Amino acid sequence: MKxxxxxxxxxxxxxxxxxxxIKGVMLTLSQREAMQKAxxxxxxxxxxxxxxxxxxxxxIVANATITKQS
Numbered sequence: 001m002k003x004x005x006x007x008x009x010x011x012x013x014x015x016x017x018x019x020x021x022i023k024g025v026m027l028t029l030s031q032r033e034a035m036q037k038a039x040x041x042x043x044x045x046x047x048x049x050x051x052x053x054x055x056x057x058x059x060i061v062a063n064a065t066i067t068k069q070s
Contacts, residue, residue, distance in 0.1 A: 001052055010045045017068040018042035042067050 005011045018038050021027060027035065045067045050058060 010041050013041045013045050014067060018066050
């Protein structure tokens with residue numbers, strides 16, 4: 001799986017994880033764009049994980065909203 005995630009250029013997302021910004025904190029335009037890009041990559045990783053795990057494991061991680069929860 002690591003090879004597949006590396007080939008999709010998302011392995012770094014697995015290592016770093018993704019954290020939503022604190023509510024109420026104002027972000028600059030470039031910070032918002034970077035956060036949106038990171039969120040998309042995190043969702044891409046979560047989708048890949050869901051596609052490659054068995055049904056039993058899927059039940060455990062199905063409610064995860066970010067990669068680090070899975």
